[in-house]
Amino acid sequence: MKIAIAQLNPTIGDIAGNTQQILEAAKRAASQGVRLVLTPELSVCGYPPRDLLMAPSFIEAMAIAVAQLAEALPPEVAVLVGTVEPNPHAHQQGDKPLFNSMNLLKGGRVQQVFHKRLLPTYDVFDEDRYFAAGEASNFFTLDGVKVGVTICEDLWNDELFWGKRSYRVNPIADLAQLGVDVVVNLSASPYSVGKQKLREAMLSHGASRYHQPIIYTNQVGGNDDLIFDGCSVAFNRRGELICRARGFEADEVVLGYDGDLQALPETTCAALLEVEEAEVWQALVLGVRDYTRKCGFSQVVLGLSGGVDSSLVAAIAAAAIGAENVLGVLMPSPYSSDHSVKDALELAQNLGIKTEIIPIGDLMQGYDLALDKLFAGTSPGIAQENIQSRIRGNLLMAVANQFGHLLISTGNKSEMAVGYCTLYGDMNGGLAAIADVPKTRVYNLCRWLNQHSDREIIPENVLTKPPSAELKPGQVDQDSLPPYEILDDILHRFIHEHQSPQEMVGAGHDLHIVNRVIQLVTRAEFKRRQAPPGIKITQRAFGTGWRMPIASKSLPSLLT
Ligand SMILES: Nc1ncnc2c1ncn2[C@@H]1O[C@H](COP(=O)(O)OP(=O)(O)OC[C@H]2O[C@@H]([n+]3cccc(C(=O)O)c3)[C@H](O)[C@@H]2O)[C@@H](O)[C@H]1O
Ligand SMILES: Nc1ncnc2c1ncn2[C@@H]1O[C@H](COP(=O)(O)OP(=O)(O)OP(=O)(O)O)[C@@H](O)[C@H]1O
Numbered sequence: 001m002k003i004a005i006a007q008l009n010p011t012i013g014d015i016a017g018n019t020q021q022i023l024e025a026a027k028r029a030a031s032q033g034v035r036l037v038l039t040p041e042l043s044v045c046g047y048p049p050r051d052l053l054m055a056p057s058f059i060e061a062m063a064i065a066v067a068q069l070a071e072a073l074p075p076e077v078a079v080l081v082g083t084v085e086p087n088p089h090a091h092q093q094g095d096k097p098l099f100n101s102m103n104l105l106k107g108g109r110v111q112q113v114f115h116k117r118l119l120p121t122y123d124v125f126d127e128d129r130y131f132a133a134g135e136a137s138n139f140f141t142l143d144g145v146k147v148g149v150t151i152c153e154d155l156w157n158d159e160l161f162w163g164k165r166s167y168r169v170n171p172i173a174d175l176a177q178l179g180v181d182v183v184v185n186l187s188a189s190p191y192s193v194g195k196q197k198l199r200e201a202m203l204s205h206g207a208s209r210y211h212q213p214i215i216y217t218n219q220v221g222g223n224d225d226l227i228f229d230g231c232s233v234a235f236n237r238r239g240e241l242i243c244r245a246r247g248f249e250a251d252e253v254v255l256g257y258d259g260d261l262q263a264l265p266e267t268t269c270a271a272l273l274e275v276e277e278a279e280v281w282q283a284l285v286l287g288v289r290d291y292t293r294k295c296g297f298s299q300v301v302l303g304l305s306g307g308v309d310s311s312l313v314a315a316i317a318a319a320a321i322g323a324e325n326v327l328g329v330l331m332p333s334p335y336s337s338d339h340s341v342k343d344a345l346e347l348a349q350n351l352g353i354k355t356e357i358i359p360i361g362d363l364m365q366g367y368d369l370a371l372d373k374l375f376a377g378t379s380p381g382i383a384q385e386n387i388q389s390r391i392r393g394n395l396l397m398a399v400a401n402q403f404g405h406l407l408i409s410t411g412n413k414s415e416m417a418v419g420y421c422t423l424y425g426d427m428n429g430g431l432a433a434i435a436d437v438p439k440t441r442v443y444n445l446c447r448w449l450n451q452h453s454d455r456e457i458i459p460e461n462v463l464t465k466p467p468s469a470e471l472k473p474g475q476v477d478q479d480s481l482p483p484y485e486i487l488d489d490i491l492h493r494f495i496h497e498h499q500s501p502q503e504m505v506g507a508g509h510d511l512h513i514v515n516r517v518i519q520l521v522t523r524a525e526f527k528r529r530q531a532p533p534g535i536k537i538t539q540r541a542f543g544t545g546w547r548m549p550i551a552s553k554s555l556p557s558l559l560t
């Protein structure tokens with residue numbers, strides 16, 4: 001039996017567009033003699049649909065679309081599509097009204113419905129908010145082959161793999177007991193650095209432990225802050241890799257089942273990206289491209305300072321939507337260095353993006369004049385410095401507004417963490433492209449990009465000069481912050497590993513610096529809450545999975 005993985009890139013809520021994608025993939029598969037087509041979790045509405053699921057009309061539209069799709073499909077193929085089903089037992093307040101489901105479409109109708117059993121409710125996932133957990137083991141028989149059906153998290157629960165005590169539910173163990181021939185896993189698993197290696201180790205373990213071949217079909221594409229990397233894979237019952245779909249783009253792979261999974265002459269196996277920088281680059285490019293496209297923009301604008309952050313973001317944007325669609329605005333102030341404009345122009349030329357120069361000295365004087373009386377007798381400081389940033393942010397939004405562009409902001413994770421950025425200034429924008437990329441990784445990405453391009457993209461001077469906000473003469477970041485190697489290590493330990501100050505001191509950090517960083521991170525929560533969505537590339541990003549109070553009193557206990 002031939003089986004096809006349809007690794008699709010849905011747009012959230014675009015039920016008509018998404019079902020059309022499924023139909024086209026099924027037709028292509030049918031023309032190759034495929035009998036079963038697999039699509040990702042919630043492929044009809046895209047993942048995650050969030051509170052769109054609360055509108056009954058949305059649920060109804062999905063049901064109608066699924067019925068129409070079933071009728072339109074080539075009669076010779078069976079297709080598993082991801083949709084939702086009403087929960088008939090939801091009668092009172094608190095009962096979850098829906099199941100996260102896979103529907104088996106065949107012969108013009110919905111043949112069987114399968115419910116997801118394990119609902120992730122951690123980090124960026126919030127499935128308990130909408131869904132009831134399915135209780136039955138899911139399987140169907142096609143051409144005499146008994147196919148077990150699992151939906152994403154259903155396979156992320158094997159106690160041996162995770163080295164934990166036995167879990168209450170482990171769907172693959174149940175399916176193995178029922179004697180299925182092959183297990184399919186329909187997923188919407190978001191990207192983070194190195195996650196594919198973990199997935200493959202887990203799936204290979206599951207296949208060999210339960211002697212079950214597994215076909216894992218992942219969603220691909222950027223949806224707001226989340227990047228789905230695709231990389232769908234299949235393992236035979238010995239846990240050996242049979243195929244891998246491409247990463248970060250839509251793909252289709254056909255494979256065979258004949259007692260076990262096997263590669264056919266037409267089966268493709270994409271290579272895994274070995275270098276983390278290559279992976280992160282592709283994730284960021286896909287994230288910018290899909291956010292821009294799916295929000296209906298074709299062009300973007302950003303402020304170009306000649307610094308490393310805006311240079312990297314410009315390069316990502318050019319790769320994502322074409323250099324001709326990227327506008328860099330240079331806004332020198334009297335405090336800007338000569339190399340600010342020179343480096344920015346060189347970068348723009350290397351990339352082939354458009355530029356405009358708007359000097360802001362006169363506007364700064366205008367602000368000073370307007371505030372002169374009110375501020376009389378006070379000493380000039382950060383408020384005056386930030387006015388430059390706010391003038392730039394304002395001008396950039398005016399440009400975006402006038403030309404229908406999307407403004408991309410350039411703050412990195414290190415500055416977002418400690419609040420080294422100006423609200424309504426450089427934080428302005430619709431998408432924060434590198435908000436989950438620590439500063440040290442910003443440099444690594446730039447160096448990787450230069451090494452892997454046929455010419456220099458990021459000018460060498462951008463990489464070697466000391467980072468500076470240039471908000472007052474001679475200012476450098478390291479006047480206010482610890483060196484980025486130290487800052488990023490402390491941030492990683494605090495944000496990702498939840499380490500205490502004592503643990504960080506035990507790892508060699510200075511208690512004074514640790515406490516200061518923790519204090520800055522805690523205090524900057526109000527800024528992050530007002531920041532544009534950032535593209536998640538790490539296990540713990542300041543986005544939908546980061547839920548911190550703003551007006552809180554957690555600080556003293558953290559500092560003792
Ligand atoms: N909990 C809270 N809830 C709501 N609002 C709160 C708040 N705490 C302070 N605030 C408000 O926020 C203000 C402070 O935030 P904000 O005005 O952003 O400014 P602030 O954090 O004081 O200064 C920005 C910092 O970012 C640095 N920086 C680094 C790199 C680039 C750039 C750049 O702009 O290009 C800037 C700059 O040198 C400075 O150290 C307070 O004055 C207060 O009005
Ligand atoms: N002279 C300028 N012209 C245009 N945009 C600017 C200028 N200075 C700052 N910006 C914008 O504000 C953002 C924050 O700038 P700033 O230089 O203050 O901090 P940074 O974190 O060092 O960023 P970068 O590495 O891009 O310089 C920049 O990335 C850029 O988008």
Ligand SMILES: NC(=O)CC[C@H](N)C(=O)O
Nearest residue numbers: 120152153156188189190
């Ligand atoms: N959609 C899901 O169930 C995803 C959960 C899963 N553990 C993951 O990352 O990838």
